[in-house]
Amino acid sequence: GQQLNQSPQSMFIQEGEDVSMNCTSSSIFNTWLWYKQEPGEGPVLLIALYKAGELTSNGRLTAQFGITRKDSFLNISASIPSDVGIYFCAGPGAGSYQLTFGKGTKLSVIP
Amino acid sequence: DAGVTQSPTHLIKTRGQQVTLRCSPKSGHDTVSWYQQALGQGPQFIFQYYEEEERQRGNFPDRFSGHQFPNYSSELNVNALLLGDSALYLCASSFGTQNGEQFFGPGTRLTVL
Numbered sequence: 001g002q003q004l005n006q007s008p009q010s011m012f013i014q015e016g017e018d019v020s021m022n023c024t025s026s027s028i029f030n031t032w033l034w035y036k037q038e039p040g041e042g043p044v045l046l047i048a049l050y051k052a053g054e055l056t057s058n059g060r061l062t063a064q065f066g067i068t069r070k071d072s073f074l075n076i077s078a079s080i081p082s083d084v085g086i087y088f089c090a091g092p093g094a095g096s097y098q099l100t101f102g103k104g105t106k107l108s109v110i111p
Numbered sequence: 112d113a114g115v116t117q118s119p120t121h122l123i124k125t126r127g128q129q130v131t132l133r134c135s136p137k138s139g140h141d142t143v144s145w146y147q148q149a150l151g152q153g154p155q156f157i158f159q160y161y162e163e164e165e166r167q168r169g170n171f172p173d174r175f176s177g178h179q180f181p182n183y184s185s186e187l188n189v190n191a192l193l194l195g196d197s198a199l200y201l202c203a204s205s206f207g208t209q210n211g212e213q214f215f216g217p218g219t220r221l222t223v224l
Contacts (some may be wrong), residue, residue, distance in 0.1 A: 004153075031211040042115075042201050042215035042219045043154070050211070088153050092211060098144070099203075099213055101153030 004089055006102035014110050019076040021105045023089030032065050032072040033099065035088045043088060047074070079109050114137055115204050115216035123222045124192050132219045134189045136204030142166075144186035144213060146201040154201055155172075160185050161207050163220060197223045 005024050013019055023032070031050055035043035047058050049065035056063055059087055060077045086104040093100060093109060115137045124130050136143050146154035160179035180183045183204075184210035189196055199206045199220050202214035 033212065035215075040204075040217075045212060045214060048212050068218045089154070097142075097159050098156035098169055099146075099154070100156070103151075104151050 004091070004100055004102035006087075006105050008091055008105060009103070010106040010108070012108045013079055013111060015079060015081060015087065017079055019083070020073065020106075021075075021087060022071060022073045023102050024071045025064075025091070026070070028069040029091040030069070030094060031091050032063070033090045034061075034063050034072070034074050035090060035101075036085045037084045037088060037104070042111060046087075052087055076107075079107075081109050081111055083107060084109050115202055115214055117200075117202050117219050119219060120217070121220045121222075123224065125224050126192055126194060128192050128223075129188065129190045130192060130221060131203075132189075132200050132221075133184065134187070134202030134204075134216060135184045136202075138203035140206050140214070141183050142205045142207045143179060143183065143202045144205070145185070145187045146203065146215075147171070148199040148218070150198075155185070155194040192223045196224050197221060207208050211214055 013031040032048045045061040052069050054065040062075045064073045070081045086106050088101050088104045090101045118133045139224050144159040145157040148154040158168040159166045163179045174190045176188045199218045202216045203216045205213045
């Protein structure tokens with residue numbers, strides 16, 4: 001089946017630093033979604049990408065849909081303590097309604 | 112505008128029992144998907160319901176079944192519970208013709224003893 005590989009698995013950063021994480025797939029995706037999950041909560045949709053090469057921002061978050069359609073990147077600028085959580089990339093495979101998720105990147109912000 | 116709601120929030124069962132979890136989709140959405148999330152993992156797709164029918168199913172045994180009601184709400188049933196069924200069960204809603212964005216509820220934490 002389809003797999004999404006996220007890296008890094010975890011990161012510890014100082015408050016105010018920028019963060020970058022990425023997601024790669026062995027097959028083409030037509031949609032890339034980025035979610036954030038906090039303890040005891042469901043994933044919250046941050047950004048949705050629909051076109052190869054697309055760059056989309058949501059506040060301090062910026063995500064890009066890779067040109068090959070097999071990768072995506074999420075950047076967080078000027079991190080703050082409330083950015084702590086697990087960030088997941090996800091997408092539906094071609095002709096599929098199910099979302100395939102990566103294993104997540106756990107972000108810790110040191111005040 | 113109410114988001115996705117799930118009940119109960121927590122549940123404890125013993126092996127062999129049966130459980131029913133419930134979900135109400137976000138206002139305006141007609142499609143419900145169910146996911147299982149084990150500790151430290153990403154959500155795994157169980158199945159999706161649209162127009163009261165199971166539209167797509169993931170790699171889960173027949174012990175997992177579901178239903179969608181005319182008001183678009185949904186139930187997930189799990190029979191003959193195993194210890195390995197302990198997980199966070201997430202419901203996600205979307206609009207039927209879209210192939211992409213799904214909005215998640217807070218989940219039901221199921222513990223099987």
